[in-house]
Amino acid sequence: MRAYLSVFGMRNRMExxxxxxxxxxxxCQMFFGIVxxxxxxxxxASRPQPVPIEHIATYVWLQQAFFRxxxxxxxxxxxxxxxxxxxxDLCRPLxxxxxxxARIAAQKLTxxxxxxxxxxxxxxxxxxxxxxxxxxxxQGLIFGIFGLLFGLLCVCALENIxxxxxxxxxxxxxxxxxxxxxxxxxxxxxxxxxxxxxSWQKVITALPYAQLLDGPIRLYTGDHAVSDAPRxxxxxxxxxxxxxxxxxxxxxxxxxxxxxxxx
Amino acid sequence: MSYxxxxxxxxxxxxxxxxxxxxxxxxxxxxxxxxxxxxxxxxGELVGYIGPNxxxxxxTVKILSGILTPESGSALVGGSVPWTDRREYVRxxxxxxxQRSQLWWDVPIQDSYSxxxxxxxxxxxxxxxxxxxxxxxxxxxxxxRTPLRLLSLGQRMRAELCGSLLHRPELLFLDxxxxxxxxxxKLALRDFLRSENKEYGTTIMLTxxxxxxxxxxxxxxxxxxxxxxxxxxxxxxxxxxFDKNRTVSVRYDTExxxxxxxxxxxxxxxxxxxVRLTYSPAxxxxxxxxTLLQRAGRIQEMTLGSENIDHLIAAMYxxxxx
Numbered sequence: 233m234r235a236y237l238s239v240f241g242m243r244n245r246m247e248x249x250x251x252x253x254x255x256x257x258x259x260c261q262m263f264f265g266i267v268x269x270x271x272x273x274x275x276x277a278s279r280p281q282p283v284p285i286e287h288i289a290t291y292v293w294l295q296q297a298f299f300r301x302x303x304x305x306x307x308x309x310x311x312x313x314x315x316x317x318x319x320x321d322l323c324r325p326l327x328x329x330x331x332x333x334a335r336i337a338a339q340k341l342t343x344x345x346x347x348x349x350x351x352x353x354x355x356x357x358x359x360x361x362x363x364x365x366x367x368x369x370x371q372g373l374i375f376g377i378f379g380l381l382f383g384l385l386c387v388c389a390l391e392n393i394x395x396x397x398x399x400x401x402x403x404x405x406x407x408x409x410x411x412x413x414x415x416x417x418x419x420x421x422x423x424x425x426x427x428x429x430x431s432w433q434k435v436i437t438a439l440p441y442a443q444l445l446d447g448p449i450r451l452y453t454g455d456h457a458v459s460d461a462p463r464x465x466x467x468x469x470x471x472x473x474x475x476x477x478x479x480x481x482x483x484x485x486x487x488x489x490x491x492x493x494x495x
Numbered sequence: 496m497s498y499x500x501x502x503x504x505x506x507x508x509x510x511x512x513x514x515x516x517x518x519x520x521x522x523x524x525x526x527x528x529x530x531x532x533x534x535x536x537x538x539g540e541l542v543g544y545i546g547p548n549x550x551x552x553x554x555t556v557k558i559l560s561g562i563l564t565p566e567s568g569s570a571l572v573g574g575s576v577p578w579t580d581r582r583e584y585v586r587x588x589x590x591x592x593x594q595r596s597q598l599w600w601d602v603p604i605q606d607s608y609s610x611x612x613x614x615x616x617x618x619x620x621x622x623x624x625x626x627x628x629x630x631x632x633x634x635x636x637x638x639x640r641t642p643l644r645l646l647s648l649g650q651r652m653r654a655e656l657c658g659s660l661l662h663r664p665e666l667l668f669l670d671x672x673x674x675x676x677x678x679x680x681k682l683a684l685r686d687f688l689r690s691e692n693k694e695y696g697t698t699i700m701l702t703x704x705x706x707x708x709x710x711x712x713x714x715x716x717x718x719x720x721x722x723x724x725x726x727x728x729x730x731x732x733x734x735x736x737f738d739k740n741r742t743v744s745v746r747y748d749t750e751x752x753x754x755x756x757x758x759x760x761x762x763x764x765x766x767x768x769x770v771r772l773t774y775s776p777a778x779x780x781x782x783x784x785x786t787l788l789q790r791a792g793r794i795q796e797m798t799l800g801s802e803n804i805d806h807l808i809a810a811m812y813x814x815x816x817x
Contacts, residue, residue, distance in 0.1 A: 238613035242599065242606065249601050308600065320597035322562045324614050325586040488564065 235326055236334040243306075243338035247346070257300065257347050262354060265296040269362055283426045286365045287453045291424045293355040293364045294449045297348035298380070301340045301387055302419055302444060303412050309335060309395060310404050322487075329483045332395055333476075336388045368454025375461040379448035382468040387444045389475035390415075396482035420446040426455055440471040496571075497535035498698055499559070499666075504532045504568035506554055528554040529565070530722040538665075539696040541688075543713030543730065545703070547812050551722040552702045556668045559700075560590050572666065586615065589664030593671030596651070597658055598643045604654045605639040608661060615662035622661065629657045632687050648675035653684070660691070666698045667691075673705050685711045706804040718811070725815050737811045740802045743784070744771045745794055752792035760784065768795075773802065 269289045276285050309332060312318045321331065355364035367373035394411060398404040416422050418441035425436055425446045436442055447464045450456040456464060506529040514521045528551045536542055546552050557563040559570060561577035561584055570577060575584045598607040612622045630636050633653040638646060646654060656672065669688075673681050689712060691697050701713060709716060709730060716733060718726035726733055747768045754770065756762070759778035764771040774784055781799075788794065 235614045235616070238610050242602065242610045245606065246599060246601050315595075317595045317597070319557070319562055319592055319595055320590070322581075323560055323585050323588070323590050325582050326614060327582070 236330050239331060239334040240338040243335045244342045246308075247339055247342040254346050258350055261296040261299055261347065261351060265293050265351070265355065268292045268296075273361070281427065283424075283455070285361050287426070287455060288424055289362055290365045290453050291420070291426065291449050293352070294452065295419075295421050295424075295445060297351040297355070298344045298445055299421065300347050301344035301384060302415055302421060304340070304343060305391065305394065305404065305408065306336060306339045310398060313395070313398050313404075314402055328487060329392065329480045332483075333388055333392050336391045336395075337384065340388060340391070341384060365453070367452050369458060371458045371461075372451050372454055375458060375465070376448045376452035379443075379451055379461070379465055379468060380445075382465060382472060383444040383448055386440060386468060386472045386475060389472055389479055390440065392479040393475065393482060396479055396486055399483075399486040415441055418442060419444050420449075426450070438467070440475060443468040443471050498538040498540075498573055499534075499536040500569075500571045501535065501555075501559075502533050502569045504529050504555070504558065504565050504570060506551075506558065506563065506565045527722050529558075531568070532719070532722070532724050533568075534717060534724060534727060536698060536700070538698055539692065540715065541692055541699045541701070541713045543701050543703070543709035543716040544719065545706075545709060545716055545808070546719035546725075550719040552719055553670055555719070556590070556670050556700070556702060560588060560668055561585055586662070587664055588666045588668065589659040589662070590668045591656055591659045591670060591672050593652070593669075593674045596643070596655065598651075598654060600644050601642055603640045603642055604635070604646075604658075607643070608658060611658055611661050617662055625661055625663065626657075629660055632690070633657050634683070649677055649680045652676055653680065656684070656687075663695065664697065665695075667700070669699065669701045669703075671703050672701070673703060673708055681705075681708075688712060706808055710804060718815075720812070720815055733811070734804070734807055737807045737814070738801055739775050739777065740773050741776060741781070742771060742773045742800050742802060743788075744769070744798045744800075745788055746770075746796040747791070748793040748795050754788070754791045756784075756787060 269292050272288050272292070273285060275281070276288075281288075312321065321328065324331070352364055356366075357363065367376065390411070394404060394407055397407045401407065418425075418436055418439055420426075420442065425433060425442060428436060437446065443464075447456070447468060451458070451461055451464065505527070507525050507527045510524045510526055512522045512524060532551070532555065544552050544555070554563065558565050559572060559577055561581040564578045572584070573587065577584050598604055599610075608626060611617075612619075617625070630639065633656060635650075635654060635657055638650055638654065643651065643654065652672065652675065659667070673684060676684060685708065688699060688701075692699055699712075701708065703709060714729060716726070716728070716730045717724060718733070742763070747770070750768050752768065752770070756772070757779060760772050760774045762770065762772055772784075788797075
């Protein structure tokens with residue numbers, strides 16, 4: 233366990249090295265945030281929607297703040313698989329799945345907190361209806377944070393499945409392009425899931441992608457009542473277990489058929 | 496029973512080739528990387544493992560370090576099978592892949608070591624004394640706080656070696672560890688490996704193309720070619736078989752000496768008063784050649800020597816049809 237925590241800590245330290253990239257990321261996400269909010273305001277001006285605009289603005293900002301958690305792969309890990317440096321990792325007395333899971337978790341958590349916190353502060357000082365609104369209730373906030381943690385566990389499991397596929401294809405681009413598309417659409421990053429038709433939402437919110445950010449954000453905004461929280465967290469936890477189980481077995485199969493090429 | 500017992504190891508890879516024009520499917524070719532390779536190594540031995548590029552050396556190392564699973568055959572190292580007991584097994588081995596890196600690119604090497612400490616569960620006092628010992632021997636003290644990306648190739652190699660030895664492995668695989676090292680670092684590295692072997696009885700399997708490394712370190716060598724083991728025994732015995740030629744370098748007092756030599760003697764260099772020749776004592780006895788050389792003029796300086804070790808190995812590979 234200590235070893236995995238140590239890997240987690242190490243990857244955190246590495247993430248903190250890239251402060252320039254962080255600044256760039258923040259500016260980019262702020263730009264997207266403002267453009268998206270302006271777009272929804274224009275939409276609302278012509279035809280008001282059932283969900284209040286304050287909720288939508290908050291939704292957009294939280295999505296942007298945690299963008300890094302949703303779509304960002306660890307480039308070093310992918311390189312390791314491509315260039316064969318993974319050989320060394322295979323010579324460690326560790327379980328490969330959890331070894332990489334710890335790395336991914338560190339990258340996603342630290343990466344998104346480093347960007348997310350400054351962005352949430354920025355969004356909070358914007359005028360009402362443009363920026364981040366305060367949480368609907370204290371319980372909503374607490375359950376939201378709790379849900380976010382489960383979302384993190386879930387997204388790491390998804391990412392580790394991408395890694396397991398990369399072990400087979402050696403190139404992550406195909407599977408990444410496919411999964412990122414699913415990810416940004418079905419997690420509500422492009423269009424808030426609250427704005428999808430109700431019948432679609434029934435299906436989409438049951439998928440793992442909706443558990444990453446959509447569930448926690450809606451607890452925060454109050455779209456989901458606090459009484460719904462146990463159900464939402466239960467769905468998240470079930471998906472996490474399923475995805476970890478799938479990833480774990482993919483990795484095990486990979487290790488049996490794996491070939492490290494070259495000298 | 497020996498420490499390492501390898502019995503009839505086989506491994507092949509499928510290589511898909513580019514589709515030829517007019518064919519529907521790509522052609523598959525099966526490359527047999529290892530064919531019935533067997534050997535045994537005693538605890539504390541220093542074994543050199545040589546062979547031309549693509550002979551299967553790295554494949555053997557990968558199998559013995561638990562990364563690859565062979566198609567057939569068995570291997571036991573200290574009583575465990577590397578690829579089935581991987582997690583427990585790798586605790587006791589150290590590996591250096593000369594072409595790859597295990598340390599973290601962007602962080603000081605010290606931090607990478609402390610991660611390895613946690614991975615191998617090395618107790619802190621033990622870790623500290625071992626790190627001190629290794630950093631002294633490998634001259635790493637001043638580099639400890641430097642991120643890996645700022646180190647030169649040779650410094651990096653030494654840092655990698657330190658990382659592989661922290662947990663005091665009883666078996667060490669070195670896959671081309673001297674790539675890119677300068678002469679001083681190379682000599683230091685050899686001394687270091689020798690003392691590790693002597694002091695802690697570490698078994699070392701060394702794969703390299705640098706024959707000087709082998710000559711300096713390994714009393715025993717195994718030659719691998721096309722996936723088969725071709726030779727296993729002492730390095731001196733191996734070289735004697737191919738060590739047939741001698742070289743002689745002569746400097747005359749006079750410019751352009753008039754040399755008349757039989758065809759069996761080959762002139763390698765001829766530059767004014769300097770001449771370098773290779774000959775085989777079987778074709779022309781040394782005494783006879785010397786008489787011929789003296790007849791050509793007054794000799795100022797002369798050295799006799801055996802052929803360069805790389806030439807010998809090249810001759811050996813040729814003879815073994817590799």
